[in-house]
Amino acid sequence: NAGVTQTPKFRILKIGQSMTLQCAQDMNHNYMYWYRQDPGMGLKLIYYSVGAGITDKGEVPNGYNVSRSTTEDFPLRLELAAPSQTSVYFCASSYSTSPSNFFGPGTRLTVL
């Protein structure tokens, strides 16, 4: 199993550009999450999904959108990138019966 995979690993965006961060898992987990981690800080939940077709906002959803069309994939869309969105983005997944999050390797995003 590859576990949780994320692409790209690094990206530099200009202010106002848009992009999609990809996340996939092959563990048949129902739950998937997107977190951001600012330098020297903890993780904050952006969006999460309890299954295909169901998504909900986390603590810091503004400026982001998600979709969950399949169990395996959970892309995060950034519209009109701003410097405040410079961060490391982690995707995670878990079973519905166990809340332990399995994290992907992260995407380091810089907005200039």
Added chain:
Amino acid sequence: GENVEQHPSTLSVQEGDSAVIKCTYSDSASNYFPWYKQELGKRPQLIIDIRSNVGEKKDQRIAVTLNKTAKHFSLHITETQPEDSAVYFCAAIPGAQKLVFGQGTRLTINP
């Protein structure tokens, strides 16, 4: 909503000594408390967890204790080694399997 406070923010111990990191939570409905270790430039990885119906759990040199009445839980690392140097995060789940993380503790093991 749930709020998790973690202390200390930095901790430096001599190799072989013990390290203790403490967290408090606010929502009495929280029932699951994991601890994650994050090495520099890496992803967080689960190292131990405890559920609210258990007071203590051990895994080799690592242990976690939970005091539901006081709403705090702690990570204990004994016989520390250089590879224990990392940032440690506690978390709590108040419901819907949404983790709320503490701010992190940077642990440094001095040889």
